Amino acid sequence: MLRVEKLTKRFSGLLAVDAASLSVEQGSITGLIGPNGAGKTTLFAMIAGFLASDGGAVIYEDKDITGLKPHVRARDGIARTFQIVQPFEGLDVQQNIAVGAYMHTASQAEAMRQAAEIAQRVGLGGELAKASSGLTVAGRKRLELARALATRPRLLLLDEVLAGLNPSEIRDVIPMIRAIRDQGITILMIEHIMQAVMNLCDRVFVLSQGKMIAEGEPAAVCADPNVIEAYLGHGAAARLKLESAADA
Amino acid sequence: MTGRGLLPVAAAVAVLAVIPFLGISGSLLNLMIFMMIIALAAQGWNVLGGYGGLSSFGHAAFFGVGAYAMAILQARYGLNAWLALVIGIALGALFGAFIGFLSFRSGLKGSYFALVTLAFAEVARILANSANFTGGAAGTILNLQSGVAFLQFADRRVFLLVVLAFVAIGLLATWWLEHSRFGAYLVALRENDQAAQALGVDVFTVKLKAIALSAALTAASGCLYAQDYLFVDANIAFGSWISIEALFAAIVGGAGTVLGPLIGAIVLLGLGELTKGLSGGIPGLDLLVFGVILVLCVAFSPNGLVTLLRRLGIERRGFPAKTAKEA
Numbered sequence: 253m254l255r256v257e258k259l260t261k262r263f264s265g266l267l268a269v270d271a272a273s274l275s276v277e278q279g280s281i282t283g284l285i286g287p288n289g290a291g292k293t294t295l296f297a298m299i300a301g302f303l304a305s306d307g308g309a310v311i312y313e314d315k316d317i318t319g320l321k322p323h324v325r326a327r328d329g330i331a332r333t334f335q336i337v338q339p340f341e342g343l344d345v346q347q348n349i350a351v352g353a354y355m356h357t358a359s360q361a362e363a364m365r366q367a368a369e370i371a372q373r374v375g376l377g378g379e380l381a382k383a384s385s386g387l388t389v390a391g392r393k394r395l396e397l398a399r400a401l402a403t404r405p406r407l408l409l410l411d412e413v414l415a416g417l418n419p420s421e422i423r424d425v426i427p428m429i430r431a432i433r434d435q436g437i438t439i440l441m442i443e444h445i446m447q448a449v450m451n452l453c454d455r456v457f458v459l460s461q462g463k464m465i466a467e468g469e470p471a472a473v474c475a476d477p478n479v480i481e482a483y484l485g486h487g488a489a490a491r492l493k494l495e496s497a498a499d500a
Numbered sequence: 501m502t503g504r505g506l507l508p509v510a511a512a513v514a515v516l517a518v519i520p521f522l523g524i525s526g527s528l529l530n531l532m533i534f535m536m537i538i539a540l541a542a543q544g545w546n547v548l549g550g551y552g553g554l555s556s557f558g559h560a561a562f563f564g565v566g567a568y569a570m571a572i573l574q575a576r577y578g579l580n581a582w583l584a585l586v587i588g589i590a591l592g593a594l595f596g597a598f599i600g601f602l603s604f605r606s607g608l609k610g611s612y613f614a615l616v617t618l619a620f621a622e623v624a625r626i627l628a629n630s631a632n633f634t635g636g637a638a639g640t641i642l643n644l645q646s647g648v649a650f651l652q653f654a655d656r657r658v659f660l661l662v663v664l665a666f667v668a669i670g671l672l673a674t675w676w677l678e679h680s681r682f683g684a685y686l687v688a689l690r691e692n693d694q695a696a697q698a699l700g701v702d703v704f705t706v707k708l709k710a711i712a713l714s715a716a717l718t719a720a721s722g723c724l725y726a727q728d729y730l731f732v733d734a735n736i737a738f739g740s741w742i743s744i745e746a747l748f749a750a751i752v753g754g755a756g757t758v759l760g761p762l763i764g765a766i767v768l769l770g771l772g773e774l775t776k777g778l779s780g781g782i783p784g785l786d787l788l789v790f791g792v793i794l795v796l797c798v799a800f801s802p803n804g805l806v807t808l809l810r811r812l813g814i815e816r817r818g819f820p821a822k823t824a825k826e827a
Contacts, residue, residue, distance in 0.1 A: 302698075338694055338698075340692055341692070342690075343691060347684075351684055354685065355699065358681045360684070402699075
């Protein structure tokens with residue numbers, strides 16, 4: 253459904269994303285993981301069109317969308333959430349979601365009705381009239397999700413929707429994400445919380461220092477020495493192996 | 501679409517339409533006409549500055565285009581007044597779209613956008629003051645011709661009703677903003693334009709349409725001003741006074757609300773006139789009052805006088821009326 257081919261982004265001297273490639277199968281949940289500063293969010297921004305790439309291509313549903321503006325990609329069915337939540341602060345929860353729903357209707361009554369429905373689905377049903385600035389962190393993350401869903405996307409890009417949530421909130425949101433996929437929405441998610449990645453993802457890509465260093469099923473990727481070194485430092489994989497051998 | 505929120509709009513227009521027939525004095529009638537002209541200019545500013553969050557310091561540019569179009573098309577080319585009015589509004593909208601195209605394409609907002617609009621208005625003022633076409637520093641005088649066809653009336657109450665009709669159109673346009681997809685998108689980009697883009701909002705086009713609508717309303721105000729005083733020159737048409745009146749009335753009354761600009765214009769000009777009378781015409785005292793009002797507004801009702809009314813339950817909240825500060 254989505255293919256990213258050798259995408260590159262350079263911020264003057266810094267090579268933030270270095271010819272990174274990934275692909276997302278229709279109907280899957282694909283994870284994008286990597287240490288802090290690896291360039292995951294930058295890669296996301298290029299997929300959604302918020303940053304221009306310095307090389308490479310983004311192919312979505314067999315169409316090259318590399319040069320398209322973000323709002324055009326959104327209308328083509330790519331929705332994203334922001335790692336740092338971006339609510340419309342002056343609007344209440346229902347109005348926030350309605351802005352997304354307006355993509356498919358020009359009627360205010362209909363947009364507000366759909367917004368209420370989606371709020372229900374993500375667990376914000378009781379807070380429709382609440383100012384978005386008055387929501388908890390978990391509430392704002394749900395609002396991000398609700399707004400994105402309101403555009404009825406085919407591909408949903410989730411940028412750390414679980415970060416900042418407590419364990420019980422995470423347990424609530426994981427089945428919600430699975431339910432979204434089960435409705436036929438393909439998901440690409442950046443996530444740090446491995447519990448969620450192992451639980452949800454069919455396939456995982458690992459980005460480190462701008463380069464894609466591994467891909468595969470979550471369990472296999474976690475055992476990959478390259479991945480362990482990227483997270484824990486040079487020599488860590490060998491050390492872990494020694495320790496486990498000693499334990500045995 | 502329901503008519504929610506239209507009741508206060510209709511009531512305000514009805515009251516304003518009745519007042520001139522209650523036997524008020526000629527000078528009060530003149531003041532009312534002027535208030536309505538300023539209210540219309542402020543309504544224009546409110547579309548872009550209030551709902552779109554793009555504060556312009558140069559709405560004089562659009563006011564002036566309307567005023568000069570009205571004067572020159574009639575005095576120089578002998579065009580019918582109503583036709584000149586339509587062309588004046590269209591030219592204003594076009595000029596707005598032109599400024600918008602240049603500023604929004606390069607992503608200007610905040611103080612940079614304010615400065616660019618101010619610069620455009622100043623350039624227009626200087627050009628109008630020096631060109632022969634506009635009558636230069638001497639300005640352009642319109643002929644006194646009474647009759648409906650000339651948009652001049654022996655009974656000035658009729659002219660007030662004409663201006664009031666335009667204010668009513670401005671109110672309806674603003675009401676529509678609060679109940680349409682276009683308005684929701686405009687408010688969304690005011691609150692967060694990245695998030696708006698992610699939801700499929702073409703922010704450039706929405707801003708461009710907003711500035712064209714905004715400029716059209718303020719140009720209409722300029723047209724009516726020229727028709728009222730039958731004279732324009734560069735300092736009247738493109739002077740910064742009108743930019744300030746427009747944004748001041750909108751902000752004091754309540755930026756991003758339907759009735760705010762109208763209420764702001766009435767209160768500001770009313771109080772200004774009152775102090776002029778009481779002070780025995782000490783020059784500048786009315787400006788002092790303006791300043792004091794602004795300070796009081798910021799202190800006690802930072803989202804405009806309308807929010808005071810809303811607290812009393814008089815005006816209902818529409819889609820985007822609530823602003824960040826209030827929340």
